[in-house]
Amino acid sequence: MTATREQDVVELLVDQHNRIRQMFGEMEKAQGDRKRELFEDLVRLLAVHETAEEEVVHPVARRKIEAGEQVVDARLHEEDQAKHMLAELYDLGPDKPEFDIRFRAAKEAILQHAEREERDEFSSLREKVDANQLKRMADAVRAAERTAPTRPHPRTPESAAGNLVAGPPLAVFDRVRDAMREMVKKGKD
DSSP, rough: OOOSOOOHHHHHHHHHHHHHHHHHHHHHHHHHHHHHHHHHHHHHHHHHHHHHHIIIIIIHHHHHSSSSSHHHHHHHHHHHHHHHHHHHHHHHHHSTTHHHHHHHHHHHHHHHHHHHHIIHHHHHHHHHHHHHHHHHHHHHHHHHTSSOSSSOOSOSSSHHHEEEEEEEEHHHHHHHHHHHHHHHHHHHH
């Protein structure tokens, strides 16, 4: 990615997928407080990433790509499963003995989901959507991420409309909780 041109939505999301892959690798080696911090960062990235995809990318894919309804429905089903797995892991906490086994299962499911998105959805978007719209979509994804919840909320609907209704109040709650956690963490340092 060169600094002289603006990223489009596919480049932005693939970069995020690569960061997610990197964080999964770091999690495998981390322990103690570092493991908890990495996990919380990973959950945050995944939550805002998936919310933005549901609000911006999936609706366009439904309309523009071949078999868009089926492709998006399959990705939404995977996202819902991942959201449940992450919520359970978050509640469990990385210090519990069963965390690592359940984390590996979530990792595998999420990485397979990312590969399917890149292959079935993103590549088709690149073919069917003009470059200017892809760049505008990247801006819309960034905007959606700024107001997205930072935790998985398994009881919320997997849709753009569901995220627009439930997302803002959940995001406020999550971000207050994040700020409180950060204050407590700074107090320990």
